[in-house]
Amino acid sequence: MEFLGLVNYALFTAIFIGIYALLALGLNIQWGFAGLFNAGIAGFFAVGAYTSAILSTPPDDGRIGGFDLHFVLGWIGAMLAAALVAWPIGKICLRFRSDYLAIASIGVAEIIRLVIKSEAALTNGARGISGISRPMGDIGYMESQIAYLVIVLAVLIAAYVLVERQFNAPWGRMMRAIRDNEGAAEAMGKDVEFRRLEAFIFGAALMGLGGALFAHFNRSITPEAIDPMVATFLVWIMLILGGSGNNRGAILGAAVVWIIWSVSEIATDRLPPEYAIQAKYIRLFLIGLMLQLVLRFRPEGLLPEPLRGDRGEDRRTSKSGADRE
């Protein structure tokens, strides 16, 4: 029985790693490729989760939706919705330095959270939406987890292949050229603003998809399902630790950070109950500290950005020759 519990836990963990890896991939497009600082990841995640929930659940009193569509349509809807939210934000903020985008994205995530909590007609408010069908959910417990893991991995691999191809294609090279030397790219006639918007929207869509995957795994979605700032921060450190600009790094980072996060939870669960609440915050402190250490000692991450003839230095986080500001 111990063994079965362990296997189930491993499956559960693997599924979460898959979902977070998808989020990290999305962030890699925004930050790794295009140099955009999105601190509102949780917002796009939530949009995706709720959109898919609304589209694919049966009708329910008191809220709209209930289209009872197939989950694939729900997931596609999730991506579209996240992209639609990203578009106006991008249009307004991407012209400015990343600092302003950081603040604005924090704001967006906050607004989304408020909307989710308050518009009961849309989202069922604090109660959330339940009864979301998990694909292959009707077979046995462990079997259903295995099945879902396969689905998540399939989605992740598809996303990875797509993004990796784009990365190596002229599009990817152009994005990085814009990121590293905007002036020169502009001089060459590249439409910098449009390209950035593209990257922002693509990344957001992947984050929305991650949210949808989560909602269908969990079979429900509530405003409290994830702690927005914790989730956002976890994805950031996953990408930085794994290696920004590197798709495999994003996935590796997701695995490493999530395992550390889960294992630390197991460890602190063994503490006496008085310390239980503090334990969570101690873990948060340590994760925050981990980011500082990574930024200082290994900013390129575990898997640095693949060489493109620039000596492999991570332009965005390592020493810059002249201060560009």
Next chain:
Amino acid sequence: MTALLSMEGITGGYGDADILQDVTLSVEKDEIVVIVGPNGAGKSTAMKSVFGLLTIRGGKLLFDGDDITGWAPNRIVQRGICYVPQVDNIFREMSIHENLEMGGFLKKGDLSAAYDRVYTLFPDLKERRKTLAGSLSGGQRQMVAMGRALMLDPKLLLLDEPTAGLSPKYMEQIFQICRDVRDTGVAILLVEQHAKQALAFADRGYVLAAGRNRHEGTGADLLADREVAEMFLGG
């Protein structure tokens, strides 16, 4: 007589590339020396090397008896060399008086003698000393920039293209100010794009091209030199 400033065989650049190759020049105590040359000759770079803004890979810099090769700008300022960059050389959001005050930041003690000195040289500025520097005309801003640099009573003043973008009237005014400054005992090394006018008013000049010395002599001599004239004094 040893020169005030002596640049001997300086080779160096900003990053890995060397812009200056074995450049030699000197400035005496009471003279105005100008560096001229075609675009990309390394004139500004040569000046920046004096102020410690360059990676020097060969040669020596001697100033007033000290070897200042490799010194940081901070230390060089305190030793008696002040530098006026070509652009961004004033604090736009601060008044003229505050600009001067910042120029004299490193001075311990009372600044009133320094203010007097600068305002005597630039009476126009004294009238307007509470005006924001950014709202002044180009010529007045250049005066503020020079005034800021003079607050620490330097022995040598470095001016990077002080007449860039100025009308002929202001250009003449700046040259006159340079002479006035020199007459107060400050040596001046300047870089100029307007070679003809600069050589006419300077005591001596150096012509640089492609990071190397090409010609040197008094202003008059260089003006009269055919090769120099061909090189770029055409217009």
Next chain:
Amino acid sequence: MDLLELINFYVIPGIVLGSIYALGAVGITLIFAILRYAHLAHGDLATLGAFIALASVTALGVSPYIALPIAVIATACVAVGIDKVFYEHLRERPKIVTVMASLGIALMIRAVVQVVWGVDTETYSRGIVRPENYFGLRIRDREVYTVLAMILLVGGLQLFLTRSKWGKAMRAMSDNPNLALLSGIDNKKVVMLTWVIAGGLCAASGFFLGLNTELKALMGWQMLLPMFAAAILGGVGRVEGAVLGGLVVGIAEELSVLVIPSEYKAAMAFAILLFMLLVRPTGLLKGKVL
């Protein structure tokens, strides 16, 4: 609703809240101007200040107003310490890296507060405080102190920036950092001064928020957006702008419940932020655009 009701229930709370925002926004605008990045840990620094004051009240049994200077000094020290330990090493890198680090620092500060003081809501003193009546205006003492403190602190800062040598040095660094270096102004000292001021003001901001409402671990983080909106509204780098921005955001937030559902009060700051970025990124008083 008549004018007096409007003033008592919306404008006065707006001015109080605005003063609290202003204290934070001034720090943010200084850091933007001199260090040139968005400091995302600013809100949580305010939380820390508020809780340090609380600790002083419970440990030393003093009135909150005595605890305030203690909190100001302590938070200033923490701010300088954070810079020395975490931000200083990132100075050669692109600024966005420090922004990223500050997001982590925000989380860390919040975690410390949650570990040390728990997650329950606290207050400086128990009991209901009834407002006094001044010719129909209903104002509580603490509200007066809040606005007064803001005026004194910011006024003092302005005097420092315009009259003292180091204050001018800060303005010089904000204006033209290269020229400031060429003039021999010590960058490290200016940076330290900036953190002392920003940290101290943060403590005051958090303290007065706690005084007028209550203390909880997320209080500062929830102020982050309004503080940034205020700084950008006023014009980055302009201290008077940050005060003006703070007041506008505070009053707008309070007034907003008249037209939008009260759950969305927090969205007001965001709307102002986006609006300014769209229409006039230099802000009302023409600051910089980073």
